[in-house]
Amino acid sequence: MSVKCHTWLPFLGQEIPADLTAPADIARFELEQGGVKASLTVEPAMGEGWQIAKTEDGYALRGGESGVLYGAYQLLMAKQTGAEPQAESAPRYSLRMLNCWDNADGSVERGYAGRSLFFEGGKFDYDPARMRQLARMLASVGLNVLCINNVNVRFPADQLVNTWLPELAELAAIFRPFGVRLMVSIDYSMPMRYGVDTADPLDEDVAQWWKDQAEKVYKVVPDLAGFLVKADSEGRPGPFTYGRNHAEGANMLARALKPHGGVLVWRCFVYNCQQDWRDLTTDRPKAAYEHYAYLDGQFEDNVILQIKNGPFDFQVREPVSPLLYAMPGTVKAIEFQLAQEYTGQQIDIYAMPPMWKEIFDELPADNVQAIAAVTNLGRDDNFTGHPFAAANLFAYGCLAWNPEIVPEEVIRLWAKLTYALPADQEDALVQLLMGSRRTYEKYTSPLGLGWMIYPHHHYGPNPGGYEYTPWGTYHKADRNAVGIDRTAGGTGYLLQYPEELQAKYATPENCPDELKLFYHRLRYDYVMADGRTLIQRIYDDHFEGLAETQAMAEVLAGIDLPSPDREVAAERMHRQLHNAREWCDIINTFFHRLSGVEDAQGRTIYL
Ligand code: GCV
Numbered sequence: 001m002s003v004k005c006h007t008w009l010p011f012l013g014q015e016i017p018a019d020l021t022a023p024a025d026i027a028r029f030e031l032e033q034g035g036v037k038a039s040l041t042v043e044p045a046m047g048e049g050w051q052i053a054k055t056e057d058g059y060a061l062r063g064g065e066s067g068v069l070y071g072a073y074q075l076l077m078a079k080q081t082g083a084e085p086q087a088e089s090a091p092r093y094s095l096r097m098l099n100c101w102d103n104a105d106g107s108v109e110r111g112y113a114g115r116s117l118f119f120e121g122g123k124f125d126y127d128p129a130r131m132r133q134l135a136r137m138l139a140s141v142g143l144n145v146l147c148i149n150n151v152n153v154r155f156p157a158d159q160l161v162n163t164w165l166p167e168l169a170e171l172a173a174i175f176r177p178f179g180v181r182l183m184v185s186i187d188y189s190m191p192m193r194y195g196v197d198t199a200d201p202l203d204e205d206v207a208q209w210w211k212d213q214a215e216k217v218y219k220v221v222p223d224l225a226g227f228l229v230k231a232d233s234e235g236r237p238g239p240f241t242y243g244r245n246h247a248e249g250a251n252m253l254a255r256a257l258k259p260h261g262g263v264l265v266w267r268c269f270v271y272n273c274q275q276d277w278r279d280l281t282t283d284r285p286k287a288a289y290e291h292y293a294y295l296d297g298q299f300e301d302n303v304i305l306q307i308k309n310g311p312f313d314f315q316v317r318e319p320v321s322p323l324l325y326a327m328p329g330t331v332k333a334i335e336f337q338l339a340q341e342y343t344g345q346q347i348d349i350y351a352m353p354p355m356w357k358e359i360f361d362e363l364p365a366d367n368v369q370a371i372a373a374v375t376n377l378g379r380d381d382n383f384t385g386h387p388f389a390a391a392n393l394f395a396y397g398c399l400a401w402n403p404e405i406v407p408e409e410v411i412r413l414w415a416k417l418t419y420a421l422p423a424d425q426e427d428a429l430v431q432l433l434m435g436s437r438r439t440y441e442k443y444t445s446p447l448g449l450g451w452m453i454y455p456h457h458h459y460g461p462n463p464g465g466y467e468y469t470p471w472g473t474y475h476k477a478d479r480n481a482v483g484i485d486r487t488a489g490g491t492g493y494l495l496q497y498p499e500e501l502q503a504k505y506a507t508p509e510n511c512p513d514e515l516k517l518f519y520h521r522l523r524y525d526y527v528m529a530d531g532r533t534l535i536q537r538i539y540d541d542h543f544e545g546l547a548e549t550q551a552m553a554e555v556l557a558g559i560d561l562p563s564p565d566r567e568v569a570a571e572r573m574h575r576q577l578h579n580a581r582e583w584c585d586i587i588n589t590f591f592h593r594l595s596g597v598e599d600a601q602g603r604t605i606y607l
Contacts (some may be wrong), residue, residue, distance in 0.1 A: 002345060003388055004381040004564075005355075005381045005382040005383065005384075006382070006387065006419065006541035006562060006565055007064070007137060007382075007383070007390065007418065008077075008137070008140070008390065008394050008413075008414050008417040008418050008520075009076075009134075009136060009137060009140055009417070010080060010417060010418075010579045014033055015129055015132065015133075016029060016030075016132050016136060016319050017029070018128065018132070020177055021173075021176070021177045022065075022177055023065055023066045023068060023069035023139075023177060023178065023179050024040060024042050024065070024068050024069070024419075024451065025177070026069055026072075026136075026139075026177055026178060027040060027061075027068045027069045027071070027072035028040060028072075030069075030072050030073070030076060030136075031072050031075065031076065031198070033132060034073045034075075034076040034079065034080075035079070036058065036059070036072075036079050037057055037058030037059070037078055037137075038054070038058050038059040038060065038061045038075055039050075039058070039059075039060050039061065040061050040062075040068050040072075040074070041060070041061070041062040041063075042062075042063065042064070042065060043062055043063065043064060044065055045064065046062065046063050046064035046067050047064040047065075047066075047067060047090070048063075048064055048066050048067050048070060048090060048091050048094070048142070048179070049063060049064060049088070049089065049090030049091075050062065050064075050067040050068060050070055050071030050074070050088065050089060050090075051063065051071070051086070051087065051088040052071055052074065052075060052085045052087060053087070054085065054549070056110045057506050059075060059085070064441075065179070066139070066144070066178075066179030067090075069139055069178065069179055070089075070139070070142050070179075071089075073139065073140040073141075074086060074089070076140075077140075077245055077413070077417060080416070080417055081413065081416045081417065085408055087403075089401070091142055091400070091401045091402070091405070092365060092400075092401065092402055092403055093368075093369065093370050093371050093400055093401075093403075094141060094370070095144070095145055095263070095295045095304070095333065095370040095371070095372075096143050096144050096145065096370075096371055096397070096400035096401065097135055097143075097144075097145040097183065097225075097333070097370065097371065097372040097373070097400075098138070098145065098146050098147065098372070098373060098374075098375045098377075099144075099147045099149065099185075099228065099335075099372055099373065099374050099375065100116075100117075100118070100146070100147060100148050100149065100150070100374075100375050100377065101150040101151065101152070101339070101374060101375075102116035102117070102118055102119055102148060102149055102150055103116065103119065103149070103150050103152075103154065104119045104122050104123070104149070104154070104155075104156050104157040105119070105120075105121065105122055106120035106121060106125070107117050108150075108378055109150050109152060110337075110339045110341040110374070110458075111339065111377075111378050112339060112340060112347070112376065112385045113346060113376060113377055113378030113379070113380040113382075113383060113384050113385035113389070114329065114378035114379035114380040114385070115378060115379045115533070116379065117130065117131075117134065117377060117378065117379055118149075118171070118379070119149075119157075122156055123156075123164075123167075124164065124167045124171065126171070128174060131171065131174045131175070132174060132178075134377070135174060135175045135177075135178035135385070136178060136182050137225075137383075137393075138175075138178065138397065139178040139179055139180060140181050140397075141393075141394055141396075141397020141400075141401070142397050142398075142400065142401040143180065143396075143397045143399055143400060144180055144181060144183075145180070145181050145183050145225045146175060146181070146182055147181050147182070147183035147184065147185060147225075147228045147265075148171070148182060148183075149184055149185045150182065151185045151228060151229075151236075151267060152187060152230065152231035152234070152236065153185050153186060153187040153230075153236075154187075157185075158186065158187045158190050158193075160184045160186075160355040161184055161186055161190075161213060161216075161217050161227075161389060162213070162216075163220070163321070165216065165217060165220040166220065166524075167438065168182065168184070168220070168221055168224075168388075169220045169221050171208060172221045172224070173382055174224070176223065181223050181224065181225040182221065182225065183225040183226055183227070183228055183265070184222065184224070184227060184228070185227070185228045185229065185230070185474075186199040186227045186228070186229060186253075187231060187236075187237065188231045188238050188239075188488050189237035190213075190250070190286050191209040191210065193204070194209065196209050198242065199237060199241070199242070200239075200242035200244065201239050201242070201246060201248050201249045201252035201253075202242070202248060202252070203242075204483070206378065207252050207254065207255070207256070209353055210252065210253055210256040211255070211256045213256070214256040214257055214259075214260060214262070215260075217260075218260035218262070222260070224260075224262060225262065226257055226262035226263035226264055226302075227253060227257065227262065227264055227265070227330070228263060228265045228267070228306075229250070229253065229264065229265065229266050229267065230251075230267045230269065231246070231249055231266070231267075231270075232246070232270050232271050233267065233269050233271070233382060234269075235273075245295060246266065246270070246291060246292065246295065247295045247298040247299050249266075249551045249561075250264055250266040250300070250303045251298075251299060251300045251303065254299070254300035254302050254303045255300060257302060258300065258302050262302065263302045263303070263304055264300075264302060264304070265304045265306050265333065265370075265372070266303055266304070266305055266306065267305075267306045267335070268288045268291070268305050268306065268307045268308070268323060269288070269308055269313070270287060270288060270291045270292075271277065271284050271287035271288070272284070272287065272472065273471055273472070274470045274471060275470050275471065275472040276470070277467070277468045277469065277470070277474060281479070282472065283472070283484070283486065283491035283492075283493055284311075284312065284471075284472030284473060284585065285310075285312055285486070286311070286312030286491065286492070286493050286496065287311075287323060288307065288308075288311060288322075288323045289311075289321075289322045289323045289326060289496045290559030292305060292323055292326075292327065293323060293327060293496070293507050295327075295330075296326065296327040296328065296329045296330050297329035297330065299330050299331070301331070303330075303331065304331045304332065304333050304369070304370050304424040305323075305330055305331070305332050305333070306332075306334075306335050306370075306372055307321050307323050307324055307325070307332055307333070307334060307335060307368075308321060308335045308337075309321060309324075309334055309335065309336055309359055311323075311493070312450060312451075312473065314336075314337040314341060314342050314343070315342055315445075315450035315451065316343055316437070316440060316441045316444055316445075316450065316516065317341060317441055317447075317448050317450070317514050317518070318448070318450065318516060318518070319448075319505070319515055319519075320359055320362050320363045322493075322496035322497050323496075324363055324367055324368065325363070325367060325497060325498050325501070326496070331369045331370070332367070332368045332369060332370070333368055333369070333371055333372050334359075334363075334368045334372070335371035335372045335373065335374070336352070336356065336371075336372070336373040336374070336387075336396065337373065337374040337391045338352070338373045338374060338375055338376040338393055338396055339374045339375060339376045339551075340376065340389065341458055342453065342458055343437075343440060344440055344459075344576070344579075345458075345459050346376060346384060346385035346386040346389045346572075347386065347459075347551065347572050347575045347576055347579065348436075348438055348440055348572075348575075348576040348580075349386065349388055349432070349433065349436040349440075349572075349573075349576065349577055350392075350436050350440050351388070351390075351391055351392065351395075351407075351411060351433035351434065351436045351437060352392045352395065352396070352437065353395045353399070353405070353407030353410055353411060354434060354437055354438070355403075355408045355437050356395075356399055356403075356407070357406075357407050358366070358448055360403045360404070362501075365403040365404070371399070371400045371403075373396050373400075375393070376389050376392060376393060377393070381564075382564075382565070382568070386572050387418075387561075387565040387568055387569055388433060388569065390414070390418070391411055391414045391415070391418075391433060394409050394410070394413075394414040395407070395410045395411065395414065398410045398413075398550060406517055408430060408434055409498065411430050411433050411434060412426070412430045415429050415430055415433075419561060419565075420561065421559065421560065421561075422560075425559045425560060426556070428555050428558065428559055429559055431555075432552055432555050432556065432559075433554075435548065436552070437553075439545055439548040439549055439552065440545070441514070442541040442542065442544050442545030442548065443541075443542055443545025443546055443548075443549065443580045443583045443584050443587075444461070444545075444583050445461075445463075445475075445587070446517060446537075446538045446541060446542075446587065447483075447513060447515070447516045447517040447518075447534075447537070447538070447541075448514055448515040448516060448517050448518030449475045449483065449517045449518065450473070450517070450518070451465075451466045451474075451475065452465065452466075452475065452587065453465055453466075455469065455471075456533075459579075460540060460579060460582060460583070461582055461583045461587055462586075463475075463477070463586065464589040475517070476521070477590075477591070479594050479596070480523055480524065480595075481516070481521050481522055481523045481524065482517060482521070482522065482524070482534075483516070483517035483519075483520055483521040483522055484517075484518075484520075484521055485519075485520055485521045486518065486519050486520075487505070487506055487507075487519060487520070488502075488506070490521070494506060494519065505519045508520045508522055508526065509529070513528060513529075515534070516528075516534075522534050524591070524597055525593045525597075533597075535591060535595050535597045536597075536599070538587070538588070538591050539580045539588055539591070539592075539599045539600075539601075539603070539605070540601075542583070542584040542587050542588050543584060543588075543601075543603055545580060545583070545584060546580045546581055546583075546584040549576060549577055549580040550577065550580075552573070553573050553577055556569060556570070556573050557570070568598050585605075585606055587603045588606075589605055589606050589607065592605045592607065
């Protein structure tokens with residue numbers, strides 16, 4: 001078989017027989033073909049956890065039903081890397097979710113790896129063998145919930161919980177043996193297409209309609225993880241239409257799911273996307289906290305509020321969302337985005353683990369009870385478009401299992417499993433990935449500003465692209481200053497945080513450089529801690545970001561990746577170089593034209 005795709009499971013070529021239907025059977029199959037001798041004991045009470053002990057001629061693996069499968073993959077990865085397996089482990093979060101933004105027509109919203117893995121032409125359309133490969137990859141890093149359709153639910157995807165149930169059941173049966181349960185996004189207004197004249201959550205007919213529908217769903221897919229909902233957000237229907245709050249809206253659905261053990265994952269990405277840019281009283285990052293914090297304690301216990309990691313929308317640098325520090329009486333999930341919508345679109349290299357570490361360094365892991373990420377998957381041979389984007393999927397699984405992972409260790413493990421490179425080349429690849437996020441940050445929008453991108457497709461520099469739009473994402477650069485004052489004296493956003501965090505960001509002097517322009521409006525001649533002016537720092541970062549990308553290209557050329565990853569990575573690096581140059585020159589020119597300040601080092605800025 002020709003190698004279409006290198007994954008972190010080096011034995012991918014050998015398909016898992018379709019008749020294996022229990023995680024323990026898969027575990028045995030995988031261990032046998034991976035050449036690992038191990039006895040297996042399933043102890044259901046151990047849940048997803050596992051223990052590994054060395055025996056005379058191999059290993060004894062004990063674990064819960066899917067625990068044994070997770071343990072088996074640990075043994076296989078340890079063998080592959082020549083390491084000793086860990087003795088025991090259990091996941092920090094019981095729901096480790098992936099959200100696909102796949103549409104029924106086969107397109108993927110913010111997808112950069114080809115078309116949908118599940119749908120085409122308005123119906124299910126998938127390769128069962130490929131599904132098993134995917135399930136295997138997810139199980140190998142402990143991911144256990146897969147939401148298969150876009151949160152923007154458009155007909156006919158709403159039929160997933162109706163006429164498409166038999167097909168949904170078939171797909172669920174493929175993933176089930178791997179410990180992966182399916183989830184579906186639903187359309188809040190769906191009852192209105194079935195004879196109910198409202199979607200008001202307090203209307204009895206609406207509640208009854210959803211109860212009946214949930215019955216039908218769970219009859220066919222008894223282990224469906226639940227529903228995912230985007231309501232009152234970017235034009236989606238929701239309870240606001242009826243003057244109801246989001247606790248009222250979510251609870252109605254949650255009650256329909258409860259008898260079946262399902263969860264209702266309710267996204268908190270709610271803000272005014274029709275903002276008047278002249279309106280200085282509205283500050284988009286404040287929106288989620290304003291909509292939800294006061295509702296703490298009012299949600300059913302099977303509601304999970306899913307909150308994006310930052311208050312905007314997956315920018316290269318954002319503070320941790322203040323809502324993640326609030327609502328102690330509510331179950332919360334943090335949402336990341338593996339799809340590189342704003343972070344290079346799987347053309348530019350952008351390894352996320354260092355960013356996640358910064359987030360969890362500031363956010364106690366216990367502040368959330370579940371974790372979700374928008375996938376970077378698609379129908380491309382290698383699943384993720386850029387072969388290195390797979391490192392983010394791999395690392396996300398590891399993070400969801402244990403938020404205390406060490407970024408470099410996880411990236412190295414992925415590199416080791418995926419490519420058996422000589423030690424110096426492996427080091428080079430790991431360092432390249434480790435620095436990639438910081439480099440991307442330097443050549444794109446400066447110091448926490450974000451959003452200087454082309455509207456709609458979100459790739460490439462357009463410093464004025466979002467000014468004067470209704471989206472609430474402004475930098476307000478003028479000839480003297482740039483940024484927005486979000487402190488107590490400004491929009492007041494900072495007041496949504498616990499006091500110790502308020503203190504950390506309150507003054508430009510205390511505020512870390514990377515977020516200075518998110519929290520403060522600063523003059524170009526503001527002097528940073530290292531003595532450079534703000535404008536000089538902007539110029540320097542951009543020239544450095546471009547130079548670092550050029551250095552990355554050279555390093556990449558020296559790594560003997562196997563084909564086709566070598567060719568794909570090289571072609572994408574070519575595009576990344578172009579992108580980095582565009583960003584560097586356009587952003588520097590933009591600020592030079594406004595400020596009239598020369599670069600202290602006399603480098604070329606195009607006027
Ligand atoms: C699925 C951003 C993206 C949208 C996405 C939305 C969301 O606005 O640009 O494509 O819609 O986030 O997270 O719901």
